[in-house]
Amino acid sequence: MAEVHQKRPIKMPQLNVKVIRLLATAVVLVLLIARIRNVAIESQYGADTWLRLSVSGLIVGGMYALIAIGYTLVYGILFMINFAHGEVMMIGSFGGYFVFEAFNAIPVTLKDGTQNSFLNAQPVIAILLAFLAGMGIAALTGYFLEKIAYRPLRGAPRLVPLISAIGASIFLQNAGQLLFGPQRRQYINPSVIDRGLGWQIPIGGTNVLLTYSGIFSLVLSAALMIGLFVLVQRTKLGRAMRAVAQDKRTAALMGINVDKIISQTFVISGALAGAAGVMWGIHNGLTNYFVGFLPGIKAFTAAVLGGIGNIPGAMVGGMFLGIVEAIGPAALGIDFQLKDVIAFSILILVLILRPSGILGEALTEEKV
Amino acid sequence: MSTLLETRRVTKVFGGLTAVNKVDLVVPKGKIASIIGPNGAGKTTLFNCISGFYKPEEGQVIFDGNVINGKLTDRIAALGISRTYQNIRLFKNMSAVENIMVGFEPRMHQGWLSVMLRTPAKRKEEKHVIAEATKLLKYVGLEGLGDNLATNLPYGAQRRLEIARALGNNPKLLLLDEPTAGMNPQETDIMKTFIRSVRDDLGVTIILIEHDMRVVMDISDQISVLDYGQKIAEGTPKEIQANPRVIEAYLGLGASALSEKYRREKQL
C-alpha cells in the first residue's frame, strides 16, 4: 500500500456555499445599515411617526403570526405548503363581518329609552360571537379543504399536493368573489372599539393614537398564541401532533389515528387564521374576497423567517415581519407603495441566505 | 496493484449519533470489496460519504489520487464513481433505455445551441449514446425491454437496469448497495455471476454492501466489517470467517452458520 502515499492529494480551494452565503449576508446587512443611517440623518420623521409605525407593525405582525402558525403546523405534519391558507383567513374574515352586520341590523331599545343597535348595546357578546363565527367557519373550511383537496393525495409526489393546494386557493378566492361580490365591504365595529378611538400618547409634541381595536387585536393574538403553545406542549392532542410530525408511521403504530390528527391540525390552523381574519377586518375596517392573498403570502414569509415547522419561530417571524414592513419604507427612505416589495424581498433573501430561517435548525440531510 | 479508493478516518455524525466513526478503507483497483455488518452499522452512510450525498465531518475520501469529499455528487459521478440504491431509485416514468442514457450524461458534451441547431456533432453523439445504451441494456439481459417504462419492469429487471444506468458513465468504481435484496436464490446466483462478470469484462472496481453471506464469501476479494460505525475487521473471506470479533458482532453466530441460516431462510 506504499504507493498510495506517493500521490499527495491536491487540496482544492473550494468556495463553500456556506462561505458565499455568509459573505452575501454580510454585504446585504452592511448595505442596509448604511442606507438606514443615511436616511436617519436626513430624516423627516419624528419619534411619533416611528412609534406609530412600530405599533401598527406590531398589531399586523400579530395577525401574521397567527396565520403563520397555520402554515408551520401543516408544514410540520404534511411537509406541504398549504397555499389556500390565506383564503381560509378571508373566509373567517367574512364570518365575523356577517355577525357584525346581523347584530347591527337588530334594533334594541335601551333602558333609558334610546334606540341603538344590538351591536352597540351588547358589544362583548357581538365581538365574542363574531370571533366564534369567524374561527368556526374558517376551521370548517380548513377541515374540508384537507379532506377534499389534500387527503386523497397522501403519498403522491411533492408537486401534486402543491398544485392541488394552488387550485384550492384559486377556487376559494373566486368562490369568495362570486358569493360576496368584488367590492370592498365596510367592516362595522361595535362603537367601543371604533377605529377612531384610543389612547392618546403624547410624544415629541404630537399625540400618537393607540387605537382600542389595535390593542385588542394584539392582546387577543398574544392570548391565542399562548393558548396554542399550551395546547401543543401540554395536551394529549398536542403530543399526538408532535408525534405525527416526527414520524407518521411510528405514530400510527403507537395507536394514534394519523388522519384524525391531521384533520385536527387543519381545524386548529383554520381557527387561528379565522381569528386573524376577523382582527384584520376590525383593524383595517375593510374586507373583500382578495383580503387573504397578501397576508397569506406574508405569513408564509414569516413562517419561513422563523424556520418553517417551528411554532415559536412563526410567532417571532410574524411580529418581526410586521414591524419591518411597517417601518421599512420609512427607514430605507423609499416609497410606501413598495411596502409589499420589502416583504417579498425578505422572503427571497431569507430563503437564499438562510433557508432554515432565523430560529430553525439545519434541515437534516436527505436519507438515501 | 494500485489503490483506487481510500477513505481516511471518515466520520459522519447525525445529531448525537456517530453513524460512521473514523473508518479507514483501502480498495485496490480491479477488486471486489465487500462491506458487511449488522443493520444500522453505517454501511450505507459510508456509501453516501463516498458518493457525495453526505459531507463527512472528519477525514478524507481519496479517489484516484484526488480528495473528493465535499464535492457535488454530479462532479463525483463525472470522476467515475457510480452507485445503485438499497431501495431501487430509477427514473420511473422514463423508458429503460432513457434511464441508461441519463447515465451517459457526464460523457456527453453537446450544449443547448447545438441541440437546437441539430449539428452533425450532436447527431453523431446522440447516435453513439443510443447504440451504447442499447448495448448496455443487452449486457444486463434486458434486451427488447428498452422502450418499457422503468416502473413497468419486474423487480429483478429494475435492479439490473439500475446497474446498467450506473455503468453508463464508464465508471472506474461501482458502489452496489444490496444488489440481491429481495431476490430468490436463483436470481441471487445470476446476480452474483453478473457482478463478477462486470468486474472481469469492464475492469470496474466494485464495492458491495450485502447481507447475503453466500454472495459475499463467494465473490469478494476483500471484506470489511462495520459495527456501530466502526471498522472491526478486514481481510479475505477466509480470515473474516475465522475472526472472533466478527462472530461477536453477529450475536455469537458464526459467519458460516450465519450464511447457512440465511440460505435456509431464503429457501423457505
Next chain:
Amino acid sequence: MKSSLIQKAAKSGVVFAVIVIFLALIGFTVTAASLIQKVFGEAVGVSAMPAYPALVVFLGFIGLWNGWRAAKHTGDHPLRAGSAIVAGLVAGFVAGLFVLVYTLIVGTIHSNGVDMRVYLSSLSPESIVYFLFGQSTLTGGLIHLGLSIVSAAAGALLAIFSDRSQHQFALWKQKLSLWVNTSWPAKLRKNVFVGYIAMGVVLFLLVILPRTWGSYWNYIMGTVGIYVLLGIGLNIIVGYSGQLVLGYVAFFAIGAYSFALVTAPDPHHLNWNFWVALLVAIVASAISGVLIGLPILRLRGDYLAIVTLGFGEIIRILIKSDWLKDITLGPRGVRNIAGPTLLGKSFSSDIDFMYLIILAVLLSIFLARRWQESRIGRAWLSISQDETVAQATGVDTYKYKILALAIGAAFAGLGGALFASRNQFTGPEDHVLMVSINVLSLVIVGGMGSIPGVILGAFTLKGLPEILRELESYRLLVFGALLVLMMIIRPEGLWPAKRPKYGEKSPPLDAEKGGPE
C-alpha cells in the same frame, strides 16, 4: 347493513345539496339554465331570466347524477335493484330536503323585502324568484324536493340499467377496439403518408383560416396562440424539469415591457425596428430568467413556487410604482407600441398578426421538441423525477434547471412582446398573477410535459371561455376546481406525454460481451 346503506346515501345527498345550494348562491343556476336554453336555440334576452324548463333540465341532471352515484355506492356487485332504488330515493330526498330548507330561508327573507344582494352579490330578487319557479316560497321548495326525488330515482334506475348492460358494453368495446386495431384504421395509422397528409391539412387550415374567419376569431385565436406559446415555455420549466414556477408572468412582463419601451415613441423615443425589438425582448427575458434562477434554483420545489410568486409580484409592483415612473410610465402603461414591419411595409392587420403568431407557435413547438428529445430533455425529466439521484448519476442539475428557466423565460418574452405589439399597449394590469395561474392551469390540465396537451389545454381553458361568454365570471373558479380534480383523478393530464421509442434503432448484436444469463 341496511342502516349503513341509508347513511351512505344520505351523505351523498348532503354533498349534492351543498353543491346545488352553492351553485345557487353564486348565481350559476341561472347561467347554466341560460346556456341550456341557448343550446336549444333560444337565446336569453339581456337581463331576462331563462325559461323554467331549462332550470328543470339543469337541476334534473344534477339529481340524476346524485341518484346514480348513490346507487353505485351501495357496494353490491352486481347492483341489487331494491337497495339501489332505496339509495337513490334516500339521496334524492335528503338533497331535496336541504334545498327545501334553503329555499324556505331565502324565500322568506326575500318576501320580507330584503335585498340579499347587499350580502350575497349573486342573489338578485329575480334570481330568487326564478329559483322558486315563480311560485310561492313553500311551493317552490316542494317542487325542488319533488324534482330531486324523481330525478335521483331516475338516476338510480339508470345506474341499474347500466350495471345490467355492462357486460354488453364491454363486448361492444372489445369489438370496436379489435376493429380499430386490425381493420383499415390501423393500416391508416401505420401509414406514413397519412401523417403527412394530416399535417398538410393542418397547415392548409392554418394558412386559410385567418383569411376567412374574420377579425373576431383572429382576436380570440391569437390570444389562444399566445397562450400556447406561454404554455410551451412554462411546460419546459414545470413539465420537463419539474420546477414549479408561479411567477411566470414576470418574464411575460419583462418581454412585453422591454419590447414596448424600445419601440414606443413615449417615454424613451427609441422607435426601434419590430424584429430587433422582438429579439431584445426574448434576450432580456432569457437573461432575467438566468439572473432570477441563479440564486433560487437551489431551493426545493415548494419554496421555489412561492419565491417565484414573490418575484412576479415584485416586478408588477415595481412597474406600477411611482419610483420607476420615468422608465415605465407607471400605472398608465405604454401606448403606441410598434407593429411588425418587413422591408419598410407594415404588417399590422389582424390577419398578418394571426400569421405571425402561428409562425411563432410553430417555431416554438419545433424548438421545444428538439430540446425535449435530446440529452437535455432526458436530463430535465430525470431531474423532475428524482433530483437527488439525477445529480448522483452525473446530471449537472443546477445548470439544467437554469437552462430550463432561461428557455421558458425566452418563450414568455416572445409571447409578451407579441401580446404588447398586437394590443399596441401594455400596462401593469396585463401582468397580474392570474396570467401565471392561467398558464399553469393549461399546462397541468393538458398534461405536464406534453406539447399536444398544452395546445389542447390552451384551447379548452382559454378558447372555450372566450366562446362561452356566459361562463366568463366562473372561469377561474372552474380552473381552481379543475386543478384539484385533475390532481386527484388524473394527475398526468388530458393528453399525457409519451416517451420517444428507440427500439428500431438497436444496433446489431455484439457478440463479444455476454450477459449474465
